[in-house]
Amino acid sequence: xxxxxxxxxxxxxxxxxxxxxxxxxxxxxxxxxxxxxxxxxxxxxxxxxxxxxxxxxxxxxxxxxxxxxxxxxxxxxxxxxxxxxxxxxxxxxxxxxxxxxxxxxxxxxxxxxxxxxxxxxxxxxxxxxxxxxxxxxxxxxxxxxxxxxxxxxxxxxxxxxxxxxxxxxxxxxxxxxxxxxxxxxxxxxxxxxxxxxxxxxxxxxxxxxxxxxxxxxxxxxxxxxxxxxxxxxxxxxxxxxxxxx
Amino acid sequence: xxxxxxxxxxxxxxxxxxxxxxxxxxxxxxxxxxxxxxxxxxxxxxxxxxxxxxxxxxxxxxxxxxxxxxxxxxxxxxxxxxxxxxxxxxxxxxxxxxxxxxxxxxxxxxxxxxxxxxxxxxxxxxxxxxxxxxxxxxxxxxxxxxxxxxxxxxxxxxxxxxxxxxxxxxxxxxxxxxxxxxxxxxxxxxxxxxxxxxxxxxxxxxxxxxxxxxxxxxxxxxxxxxxxxxxxxxxxxxxxxxxxxxxxxxxxxxxxxxxxxxxxxxxxxxxxxxxxxxxxxxxxxxxxxxxxxxxxxxxxxxxxxxxxxxxxxxxxxxxxxxxxxxxxxxxxxxxxxxxxxxxxxxxxxxxxxxxxxxxxxxxxxxxxxxxxxxxxxxxxxxxxxxxxxxxxxxxxxxxxxxxxxxxxxxxxxxxxxxxxxxxxxxxxxxxxxxxxxxxxxxxxxxxxxxxxxxxxxxxxxxxxxxxxxxxxxxxxxxxxxxxxxx
Numbered sequence: 001x002x003x004x005x006x007x008x009x010x011x012x013x014x015x016x017x018x019x020x021x022x023x024x025x026x027x028x029x030x031x032x033x034x035x036x037x038x039x040x041x042x043x044x045x046x047x048x049x050x051x052x053x054x055x056x057x058x059x060x061x062x063x064x065x066x067x068x069x070x071x072x073x074x075x076x077x078x079x080x081x082x083x084x085x086x087x088x089x090x091x092x093x094x095x096x097x098x099x100x101x102x103x104x105x106x107x108x109x110x111x112x113x114x115x116x117x118x119x120x121x122x123x124x125x126x127x128x129x130x131x132x133x134x135x136x137x138x139x140x141x142x143x144x145x146x147x148x149x150x151x152x153x154x155x156x157x158x159x160x161x162x163x164x165x166x167x168x169x170x171x172x173x174x175x176x177x178x179x180x181x182x183x184x185x186x187x188x189x190x191x192x193x194x195x196x197x198x199x200x201x202x203x204x205x206x207x208x209x210x211x212x213x214x215x216x217x218x219x220x221x222x223x224x225x226x227x228x229x230x231x232x233x234x235x236x237x238x239x240x241x242x243x244x245x
Numbered sequence: 246x247x248x249x250x251x252x253x254x255x256x257x258x259x260x261x262x263x264x265x266x267x268x269x270x271x272x273x274x275x276x277x278x279x280x281x282x283x284x285x286x287x288x289x290x291x292x293x294x295x296x297x298x299x300x301x302x303x304x305x306x307x308x309x310x311x312x313x314x315x316x317x318x319x320x321x322x323x324x325x326x327x328x329x330x331x332x333x334x335x336x337x338x339x340x341x342x343x344x345x346x347x348x349x350x351x352x353x354x355x356x357x358x359x360x361x362x363x364x365x366x367x368x369x370x371x372x373x374x375x376x377x378x379x380x381x382x383x384x385x386x387x388x389x390x391x392x393x394x395x396x397x398x399x400x401x402x403x404x405x406x407x408x409x410x411x412x413x414x415x416x417x418x419x420x421x422x423x424x425x426x427x428x429x430x431x432x433x434x435x436x437x438x439x440x441x442x443x444x445x446x447x448x449x450x451x452x453x454x455x456x457x458x459x460x461x462x463x464x465x466x467x468x469x470x471x472x473x474x475x476x477x478x479x480x481x482x483x484x485x486x487x488x489x490x491x492x493x494x495x496x497x498x499x500x501x502x503x504x505x506x507x508x509x510x511x512x513x514x515x516x517x518x519x520x521x522x523x524x525x526x527x528x529x530x531x532x533x534x535x536x537x538x539x540x541x542x543x544x545x546x547x548x549x550x551x552x553x554x555x556x557x558x559x560x561x562x563x564x565x566x567x568x569x570x571x572x573x574x575x576x577x578x579x580x581x582x583x584x585x586x587x588x589x590x591x592x593x594x595x596x597x598x599x600x601x602x603x604x605x606x607x608x609x610x611x612x613x614x615x616x617x618x619x620x621x622x623x624x625x626x627x628x629x630x631x632x633x634x635x636x637x638x639x640x641x642x643x644x645x646x647x648x649x650x651x652x653x654x655x656x657x658x659x660x661x662x663x664x665x666x667x668x669x670x671x672x673x674x675x676x677x678x679x680x681x682x683x684x685x686x687x688x689x690x691x692x693x694x695x696x697x698x699x700x701x702x703x704x705x706x707x708x709x710x711x712x713x714x715x716x717x718x719x720x721x722x723x724x725x726x727x728x729x730x731x
Contacts, residue, residue, distance in 0.1 A: 118629050118654060134614075
């Protein structure tokens with residue numbers, strides 16, 4: 001008699017990347033290990049992907065905090081944000097970070113934004129425009145890159161935002177090293193993802209989350225970060241604060 | 246107290262009649278008649294003659310622009326005099342020392358006029374200026390402002406020359422001018438007739454100070470022009486050298502001198518040129534640009550060594566030349582002396598930030614580096630203003646919440662609004678658009694002829710971007726995209 005092997009109900013498909021609750025409560029044997037993990041950003045557990053320690057600056061969005069290593073933005077280095085076209089909410093993600101940086105008294109440098117930056121919007125978001133500098137879009141590429149590198153190397157500059165859609169890998173590597181040296185975070189906005197990019201973190205904003213309950217949720221995928229080896233996604237409403245005010 | 250004279254020869258011999266006791270005589274102060282004459286002559290020739298150049302055409306320009314133009318002109322005036330100082334809309338230089346060289350004040354004046362006219366014309370300003378000369382700085386400034394073009398050589402004539410000037414040359418504010426006029430004071434000599442205490446009470450001690458400086462009764466410290474740093478050194482070799490390794494110790498010496506210069510002036514170098522001279526040929530140039538400007542001698546020598554390793558020279562070297570193309574201010578972390586300050590962490594230092602901004606501005610030019618400011622305006626296009634970095638430093642702290650509209654504003658504003666297409670009842674930009682929040686009506690600028698009359702909406706595209714669109718209420722009634730909520 002051939003017993004037909006029914007498909008086991010337990011054979012689950014590939015497990016979904018955990019969108020939240022990255023601390024797996026089941027596997028927490030030792031408080032000492034937890035302390036080690038929390039304090040040292042260079043240690044992480046292979047099974048627990050994100051949310052190790054809290055050595056980053058909080059993003060202001062709890063769902064995003066859950067998928068980022070260090071529960072927040074890194075302190076230094078290059079962060080790439082990839083959007084299909086400008087204006088998908090990529091600056092809204094960075095708003096809490098920008099507010100923090102302005103409060104610390106540091107400067108923000110905007111390098112070649114594609115459109116004119118509108119000051120009243122910054123003031124409405126609570127950012128003091130006296131600490132903002134804009135390098136206009138018609139500067140030459142070498143000059144823009146030079147100013148980015150110089151700003152990343154300076155300790156007083158808190159954040160450098162740049163819109164350059166195509167930069168070769170060695171230039172990115174140089175910017176990454178400059179950011180690490182000057183302990184400044186640089187954010188690069190691009191249209192296309194490249195697998196070989198040397199930046200320490202890459203985020204992609206895909207647009208409206210399909211099949212989401214609320215129409216205003218955007219889906220954000222963390223393609224690469226130091227400390228995880230699987231792309232993680234989160235869905236969040238970027239404009240919640242703007243709507244509430 | 247009696248001081249003993251150190252030189253035994255000057256001691257007066259004791260007269261015989263004074264008795265056995267030795268009475269030490271007090272030392273006579275050295276004011277022999279010959280010495281006094283020497284001092285007097287020194288005083289006369291020590292009197293400076295200050296030549297003031299007043300530029301009334303600079304009145305309408307902004308502070309930074311004035312400073313820029315005055316700096317440029319000061320560089321030219323330095324050919325005539327060694328001390329050039331800055332004053333509002335004026336340059337004052339010391340010419341007594343150059344009178345003999347140029348042979349009088351008229352050649353100096355002609356020379357300056359021919360020098361400065363092209364620069365002024367370059368900046369689209371009138372090419373002539375008002376001038377005057379007198380023994381005090383402020384006096385010459387007042388004389389120049391009056392337009393009299395007076396030349397006063399002796400200090401004794403100064404007071405009478407200044408007395409004839411009207412009170413307008415003092416450039417007081419409106420209130421003080423009115424008060425002086427009401428008192429019946431028209432010229433400076435009328436002011437001198439009034440008691441100083443009363444004037445001080447009514448006009449403040451600055452006013453009295455100014456007048457004292459003009460007559461030479463008070464000291465006048467000035468801010469002098471310092472030429473931008475330049476460094477160039479050369480060394481002729483006693484014999485020809487073909488081996489580049491032998492040049493390294495000599496290059497080391499030259500770099501040591503350069504680093505000494507940099508340390509003294511508090512600068513660092515970011516680009517320099519090292520030339521190897523050959524006989525009857527064009528020299529070989531090594532252009533070294535540093536990514537991060539510094540003044541470490543070992544680092545520069547190391548860079549030079551690397552260049553020498555792959556350099557091939559066409560002929561033996563007979564001389565070396567080092568010149569610096571670009572200087573930068575020297576930025577460093579300074580240690581905190583007090584422990585409490587160290588513990589606090591300290592806010593980022595402002596002067597290092599200024600140096601960094603200056604570097605950026607020097608490289609990018611003031612047209613490409615801007616800072617933004619809000620203007621209290623209803624019309625969205627005019628509510629944001631771009632300022633040059635130099636002007637933004639003088640901005641006052643505006644109370645942020647008052648100047649900005651309550652309704653949401655987009656982070657990015659398009660320079661020209663983009664027309665949206667309407668298909669089958671739906672708006673399209675790239676994907677279809679749905680309105681999120683209600684109309685905000687902006688009607689303004691009716692006085693300027695380009696009236697703005699629009700209803701603004703916050704809308705969302707199906708791809709996820711949030712847009713700021715408006716509907717024109719006059720004329721065509723079309724839909725336009727004006728900004729992105731990035």
